[in-house]
Amino acid sequence: MFLTRNTQPVTRKYMIKLVDIHKSFGQQKVLDGLNLDIEDGKTTVIIGGSGGGKSVLLKHIIGLLKPDSGQVFVDDIDIASLNDKGLNEVRKKFGMLFQEAALFDSMNVMGNVAFPLREHTRKKEKEIREIVRERLKAVGLLGVENKMPSELSGGMRKRVGLARAIAMHPQIVLFDEPTTGLDPVMTEAINELIVETQKNFDLTCVVISHDVQSIFTVGHKIAMLYKGRIIEYGTPEKIKMSSNPVLRQFLSGSLEGPISVI
């Protein structure tokens, strides 16, 4: 379960497939026939307006939310068809950073980052602590192992969440706004970390980001979510050249255009 890979040569191009996803909360339609393929071993960045459903989309990928209709395939398995046990097996392939980090506030930083290792590996405590320190070092937080989450700043919590998400070196990592709330230098460092980790371990990453700079640094593919659908998808070059007015407005941060703010 630690770095498990299919032994047969990888011919499949897509790790995650979202097919015609519809999702409403009460009267509010959030996802409206969304289709998206996430490439294996690549980083896909999802961009879109605040409140547009990016976090909701991410939660569908890992089965925290179920679509009203449509299918989610992970590694060619339709996760809606799975029972709890099957879903757990699929989830072991994942790491996830929540938007608000979602650290366990009954545990200190060591406990949080060690949690997946203690749950799913038979490693010795000494080895686990070693790994945790290594991950914390990678996010620039060595020395806070014994602090409780409530004693950390928002940006530090986010980085601990990041360390926890990659603790197991999962096959797929979902990042919900990994750099929001960090200073520019730390943002760059975290982007670097995502790029490095992705490359070294051949991960499939899905990153939600608002930060235009980060989008082009980490993304192999970029998808723009607007009004419940993916309206533009492609390489950073293609996205930069796109003439889609919604995308143009989003990237330039202009108030003029199809996205109405107020």
Added chain:
Amino acid sequence: MNKIAATVDNFGRAILENIEEMGRILILFLSVLAWMARPPLKLRLIFKQMEFVGVKSIFVVVLTGTFTGMVMALQGYYGFRMFNAESLVGSTVALGMTRELGPVLTALMVTARAGSAMAAELGTMRVTEQIDALYVMAANPVKHLIVPRVIAGVIMLPALTIVSDFMGILGGYFVGVPVLGINSGAFINNINKLVDLGDIYNGLIKAAFFGLILSVVGCYKGFNTTGGAEGVGKATTEAVVLAAISILISDYFLTAIMF
């Protein structure tokens, strides 16, 4: 006419919702049982909860138990004096404590202290996505969060009840013998004669059942919290009210069955 129909409609809906909720609490209870049967249990988490539910409630339980015993002695004394039967005060206090007041008062105090905390804690975990984080890490929240709390409730409530029973009788003794002047030997003799172990055991069975109720209800309300900080407050209040009502109602039926 329309108003009557609407009232009936609302009333019916409320009943249905309550039945539905009872069903969901039952389902949660069954899944707790299922996870209990699946080792390994999280011993560290269980002990932590036992400390919280049990050890940290001792003070309030001692206080409520003692004063309940004292006031029962006082009340009983004025009643029995009319028949010159003051020596029955001891056994009245002892029977009342072991069969009824020990378990019920302990359960109500622990509901207020620990049941509410369970709802608040799990509710906060729910609204801050910590429960989602458990799911994501393929760790079952029932196993990690609820099973330890329920086990702690079921084990610690009888233990606390023993404390409460003992303190109540002690309190009754100190009011009855030195203050009201009842003969010490008669006081104790009557307790020995009229209270048997069955009274105590049945009280403890009740206590275990109440511990189950308050922990399952607290966890259920917390686990199903929605709506941010306000939702957590609402869940906590509802947990205390529902658990207290359930404890008092089930007390009647347990008493009817056992004694």
